Amino acid sequence: MNVHRDIAPSAGAAHADPRPPSAVSSGVGFAGLFGLLTAIVVGRMTGANGPVSSMLAVIACGLPMVLWTVFVDRAWKNESTGLDWSRSLKSHDETREISIAKLAGLWATWAIIAAIYCIARYYWDGQYLFAMRMLAWSAPVLFFVSIPYIFWIDRRLREPKDGAYMLGAWLMGERAGIDREKLVGHFRSWAVKGFFTAFMISIVPGNWFEVLSWTNAQITSDPVAMSRFLIGFLFLVDVAFATVGYVLTLRPLDAHIRSANPYAQGWVAALICYPPFILMSPGGPLDYSQNTADWSYWLQGAPAVMLGIYGGVLVLLTAIYSWATVAFGIRFSNLTHRGILTHGPYRWTRHPAYVSKNLFWWLATLPFIVTSGNPVDMIRNTVILGLVSGVYYWRAKTEERHLMADSAYRDYFDWMERNAPVPRLFAWATGRQSKPGEMVPTG
Template identity: 75%
Template structure:
């Protein structure tokens, strides 16, 4: 069998080696894309470029995906939801105490997140102000809706005593059956959700405005303008889908968090890419923009070159956005919510990171400095190299986390045998190894 696979690696992808099934169907993302496109068309027609209109577009993106997930894919029947439909729901008397403890744990968790928001000064300035207003408005609604939801789902769950229950039981003085690992997992998962949900909501208005501000005439005025509009549009798609993903972590949709990354290095690698911990901001340790122009500046006046470069950058941004769309309602950093194997994830295990970093290198051209200083050129190139290294680090910590799931191991192995990007790097390693061996023999 191993020899057979070695031959397949040399000759090409295996034709009798089917790709592992994806946890999300490609149709989910497509329906969300259609809903978002409709919202953008309506928004542009009416000039609705305000922040609430941006959030309405996120809702328009979410609703078709939820409908498809429920009525077509019927993921609520999946074994991975933990819901049991094979028997009649438990009586309320059986689960009432569990649900009360779980509500106590859930509300206390929300209170901790709210306290974190209050203490963090960055949440009350700039773009985060909008996110705080949205979350404050949603809080009483979520509080009320959580009551019937928890009482309903606990009657259907095979194992209702999860980490949320453990926290609530601990708060209520019941220390007898507390599972420490479940409790830790509960806090890890909600730390991800609390941190990234606020960030995603905060950047929706800016990305929405960036797409709505362009007139049709301005869009086609030049290759640079057309590329800039398309890139802005693709970033909006990415942000909208990511925002939906962080909000809809629900078991009946099979979109819940199976586990949050337990490795400290994984959290460090991710958090240094986001505010307030971001290291790539202006004057930050990994700021590679000192005296850097951009592709439009260096190619100015050369229309064919501007057109070609603009097209490449749009394609790279498209791959980046597609990588988020492929998750449907499940996108999230630092978590496992099902293994995605379709779309760009059939080419590379980390298509978003590859596309994003390639975009930065081509768009900024750090090896050219407006100051003409060799020092600036070397410094900016080296720092962007470090930034790319951070994303390589993120990729490896994510794989380390996901490798605990046999489904990801199967996907990883399949990619090594069939996917273009892993096969390319394997080919490079073989070539380098052969050259090293030849050099050693010659010497």
């Protein structure tokens, strides 16, 4: 994989054991963060806190990252894009039939996703209504833009016969030469995009409104309020970057999906964390909040310094969680491989988002303390939250199983076992030494 070198070796091992290169440079995330912060400042000044404004903020986040990727990182030159810039474009005669079949497969895929949206009425209720309107508005644009895009990119691709082509060729009556593995991979990748893109678009407006609705006086009124605002802000950063990631799966940006998780366990572990399959929602089987109260409830009357410290810890955990998404730049996506990250928080643990998210839940919920005073509730909540943490451990292991197919991830995995603090802490705690490429229960 031809990737950007963004190496910052650990102390004392800078030359002996350098960290493997990261597929994404740090600058991409900073560029997106600058664009999003600018949008937030403008939004707060103008009072533009509506759902359409939230989508403009997502564009403000994504556009600087695209420009950085193209003009600074020059990712379009990466070998991993599959594009050949060493010679002139192939002729239209050489790729025309391939492009026509690919367009047929791509449009058929979009039609299937649209049909699922229409049939599953879940998508036509609540916050999903806005997502459906946005997708319906963008559909004609995508339809017409896809024509010149596909005809152009097929003339540059070394192997233009991808999964979309296989589907289109099959629909057009071809049976010989259909690569079933590419076809299945195509459906997996678009299942991820279809499910998560709609979800992300649906939750951005709420997070945008939450951040813009705070007045300066409210934010600075007390440590608890400040903590809540900063946590809301960091969640907005997370969902904005994630939305950009699901949209921009483009080869010229080297942000395409290399593969989607082929293991059923991985899909189950991920989907039960998101609606409509979520198990952690109120009343769900993994609801750990029976008769619990927010952390500020239990610290009422505490000195402002204590409130500030406790809230600051929660903000820090949320910042790590958000940073783990920002580090992806334009490549964030669940259940997919889009390049191996080794920079940012991924130099300390392979799963910074899961570690920080679960620590946040334990500290913010305090499941072992309940307003009812009932020990049954205390035990139940603690056990259930432990199971939730177990689900995220399960997700991490299924993701690693998927990524282990790439030698770049195996190199990163081995380096982390030797150098990163969290994996080494787990190894010390369990008394187990890992062998190169061996998967062990580490962070």
